[in-house]
Amino acid sequence: MLVLARKVGEKLKIGDSIEVVVVEIKGDTVRLGISAPRGVAIYRQEIYEAIQRENQAASTVPLDLDSTKKLTMPLKFAPSSTIKYTKGPARDRPRLNGKEAVSKFKEE
Amino acid sequence: MTKRISSSRLGELELSTDEIINFSEGFLGLPTWQEAVLRQTEVAPYLLWLQFTHDPDAAFLLLDIESVLPDYDLNLARAATDYGPAARVLAIVSVPDGRLANATVNLFAPLVIAPTPAPQGRQVVLHDTAYPLRHALFTEDEPC
Numbered sequence: 001m002l003v004l005a006r007k008v009g010e011k012l013k014i015g016d017s018i019e020v021v022v023v024e025i026k027g028d029t030v031r032l033g034i035s036a037p038r039g040v041a042i043y044r045q046e047i048y049e050a051i052q053r054e055n056q057a058a059s060t061v062p063l064d065l066d067s068t069k070k071l072t073m074p075l076k077f078a079p080s081s082t083i084k085y086t087k088g089p090a091r092d093r094p095r096l097n098g099k100e101a102v103s104k105f106k107e108e
Numbered sequence: 109m110t111k112r113i114s115s116s117r118l119g120e121l122e123l124s125t126d127e128i129i130n131f132s133e134g135f136l137g138l139p140t141w142q143e144a145v146l147r148q149t150e151v152a153p154y155l156l157w158l159q160f161t162h163d164p165d166a167a168f169l170l171l172d173i174e175s176v177l178p179d180y181d182l183n184l185a186r187a188a189t190d191y192g193p194a195a196r197v198l199a200i201v202s203v204p205d206g207r208l209a210n211a212t213v214n215l216f217a218p219l220v221i222a223p224t225p226a227p228q229g230r231q232v233v234l235h236d237t238a239y240p241l242r243h244a245l246f247t248e249d250e251p252c
Contacts, residue, residue: 051217052137061169062206
C-alpha cells in the first residue's frame with residue numbers, strides 16, 4: 001500500500017480524474033473531500049459492505065411469493081412518519097445498520 | 109424486437125427489447141445483475157418484480173416507494189443521478205425467512221430508473237441521511 005503524508009488543504013490525484021483533498025483533521029477524524037467523475041461511486045467502506053450484504057440477502061426472495069396468501073388486513077404499513085432523514089455531518093447521524101436504526105426511528 | 113426469457117417466478121416472458129432496463133454498473137455484491145425488466149406482482153400493486161435477463165432465478169422484489177411512503181424524499185434519490193424528475197424511485201425489498209410480513213425495504217440505497225431515451229437505472233446511496241437500510245414495511249396489529 002502506498003502511504004503519503006499530506007497537510008490540511010493539500011491534495012492527491014488518483015489518475016487524471018480523481019482528486020482527494022484533506023479538509024480537516026480533528027482528533028482522530030480526518031475529513032476528506034473527493035472529486036470524481038459521476039460514474040465513479042464513492043462509499044464509506046462499512047456502508048459498501050452493508051449494501052453488498054443487503055443486496056445479497058434481497059436476491060433470495062422465495063420463488064413462491066406470488067402464491068402466498070395475498071396481503072390482507074392483518075398487515076398494515078408501518079407509518080411513514082417513522083421515516084425521517086437528516087442531512088448533516090456524519091458524526092451527528094445515527095448508525096445506519098439494520099434493526100437498531102429502524103427501531104430508533106420508531107421510538108422518535 | 110422481442111426477446112424471450114424464462115423467470116423462476118413469472119414463467120416464460122416475452123419482452124420487447126426497448127423495455128429492458130440497463131444497470132450498467134450491476135449491484136454491489138451482484139455485479140452481473142445488469143439487464144432487467146419490471147413486472148407487476150400478483151401480491152399487491154405497490155410491489156413489483158425486477159426480473160434480470162441473465163438468470164431465471166435472478167430477481168428483486170421492489171417497492172414503489174411513492175405509493176406507500178409519501179414522506180420519502182424521492183428527489184434526493186433522483187439528484188444522485190442525472191436522470192431528471194421523471195425517473196422512478198424504487199426500493200429493494202428483503203423477505204427474511206420467506207415471510208412477507210417480515211419484509212424490510214432498503215430506503216438508504218434505492219434504485220433510480222430513467223424510462224427514456226433507453227431505460228437505464230442504478231442503485232444510489234443517500235449518504236448523510238438517516239434513511240434505514242432495513243425499514244420494516246409492515247406493522248402487525250396488536251391483538252385485541
